[in-house]
Amino acid sequence: MFRILLVFVWSFINLLPAAAQAAGTLSIIIDDVGYRATDTRLLRLPHQITLALLPATPYAKEIAQLAKKQSRAVMLHLPMQSKSGYKPEPNTLTLQMTPLQLQQNVRKALADIPDSIGINNHMGSLLTENSLAMLAVMQVLKEKQLLFVDSKTSHKSVAYQIAKDIGVEAYQRHVFLDNLKQIDKIRLQLDKAIQQAKTGKQVIAIGHPYPQTLTVLNHYLTHPDKLQGVVLRSMAELKQPLVSRNTILEQASK
Secondary structure, eight states, X not given: OHHHHHHHHXXXXXXXXXXXXXXXXXXXXXXXXXXXXXXXXGGXXXXXXXXXXXXXOTTHHHHHHHHHHTTOOEEEEEEEOOSSOOOOOTTOBOTTXXXXXXXXXXXHHHHHSTTOSEEEEEEOXXXXXXXXXXXXXXXXXXXXXXXXXXXXXXXXXXXXXXXXXXXOOEEEOOEESOSSOOHHHHHHHHHHHHHHHHTTOEEEEEEOSOHHHHHHHHHHHTOGGGGTTOXXXXXXXXXXXXXXXXXXXXXXXX
């Protein structure tokens, strides 16, 4: 009986269509959370949507606590110096800081959102190009065993590579959903992310708590056929390896 079951399981796996076996994952991060009371609407989205909270904002701690009750992953959306000249957020990491000051500010920001599974950069087109600054930041993440997502606000960013080099679990953004705040444009970007994931990739898309973005996400995520077989995963779930064929066979033998 056991041999029959084993053969059945193995045959089932191998007979799966190639596209199903190669199905990729899509992770969606919503940045800039914490400024507005209306950001609580994000908690109505499926729990696989990861929220990235800005430190020292009026509603960040409240939303983090509510997210924890939902078992929803949250990240620290850490402000970093940009080339744009915009007025910096509170706790923004800058090139004028020493490595020690950078690390102190990272720790302070993490203390504001203590259940963060990791960080991604808010702006940072200037700071993420600086190797010494990124090394200081990644040393804190390694110590705390937190992950890093490079938002890729600069194509010259070295953040991802430095994180990988020192052993920090690291990912990169593939698609920005809402650089253009138009529903049809956001749909095109989400479709782009889905198509990339369909090739078997692990795709990360980043959006913002704009009404247009929420409209598109609500439509897609309440119609499972829109994801076209792609698996939606939170950033926390990415840390858990998918079940392998060997694991399935081992479970079948018990």
